[in-house]
Amino acid sequence: MKISARNMFSGRIVRVERDGALARVWVSVENVEEVTALVTSEAARELELKEGDKVEVVFKATEVIVAKDGG
Amino acid sequence: MKVKPRVKVWLEADEGSVMGRGGAELLKGVLDEGSLRAAAERLGVSYKYAWNYLRKIEGKLGVKVAASIRGGSERGRTVLTEAGKLLLLKYMRFSRFLNNALENPEMWEACGISIPDKNVVPGRVRLVKVEGPAAMVKVEVGASVEIVAAISSASADExxxxxxxxxxxxxxxxxxxxxxxxPM
Structure with a gap:
């Protein structure tokens, strides 16, 4: 499957925390700090997300905010 | 450093500032107490100061905001005119709207100022490519990791x-x- 998202990084799930309809997933990406993803609990269940899973974090370039100190 | 944003609301006419929070509190005091003297006491200002304040508001607006009732059993009372009530209502609406906005994280989010549940990754810009209204920015955030951001050219410029x-x-x-x- 090809995907248009410009940002795609391989990592490993370090923690999954379900809280009602949402699940918080922490993914450790090599050379970067952990990335947090907030997905629906349904998605987490369907993908059977759990600690240790090899996954990819994906996000579109248009969803990235760039901030610079001191303008 | 921990700071918190605050807003001050005042109403302006063509002739300049009509009233701020003090004026609104004075009008509210008159509305509640039915007396300018009691309203002034509530605010901890002199009767003369309060009286002058109302006249200043009226001077800017060109209408009366409070009226004194003389004679009868209602002697010595001061009440708000319809224009005065409307002015107070307007002030309270604006101020409530702005204060709600301050307390509302979604409003901050819309301005890109505060975002709950976010990933913040430090990095170094490697490339900025402006093409028309959009700009493509590549940021190196770790050895061999590069994040691509598509932002507006205006933001990149700013x-x-x-x-x-x-x-x-x-x-x-x-x-x-x-x-x-x-799984296979």
């Missing part, structure tokens, strides 16, 4: 983004998808 700049990339946690290979 931030004066150029290669070598130290920046932070912010990604809302709700915008991050997880992809997992199906």
């Amino acid at each position: 931030l004066n983004l150029k290669p070598g700049d130290d920046v932070k990339v912010i990604i809302k946690a709700t915008e991050v998808m997880i992809s997992k290979e199906e």
Whole structure:
């Protein structure tokens, strides 16, 4: 499957925390700090997300905010 | 450093500032107490100061906001005119709207100022490519990891983004998808 998202990084799930309809997933990406993803609990269940899973974090370039100190 | 934003609301006419919070509290006092003297006491100002304040508001607006009732059993009372009530209502509406906005995280989010559940990753700009209204920015956030951001050219301009700049990339946690290979 090809995907248009410009940002795609391989990592490993370090923690999954379900809280009602949402699940918080922490993914450790090599050379970067952990990335947090907030997905629906349904998605987490369907993908059977759990600690240790090899996954990819994906996000579109248009969803990235760039901030610079001191303008 | 921990700071908190605050707003001050005042109403303006063509002739300049009509009233701020003090004026609104005075009008509210008159509305509640039915007496300018009691309203002034409530605010801890002199009767003369309060009286002058009302006259100043009326001077700017060209209408009366409070009226004194003389004679009868109602002697010595001061009440708000319809214009005075409307002015107070307007002030309270504006001020409530702005204060709600301050307390509302979604409003801050809309301005890109505060985002709950976000990923903040420090990095260094490697490339800025402005093409029409959009700009493509590549930020190196770790050895061999590069994040691509598509932002408006106006934002890139405003931030004066150029290669070598130290920046932070912010990604809302709700915008991050997880992809997992199906087991073979």
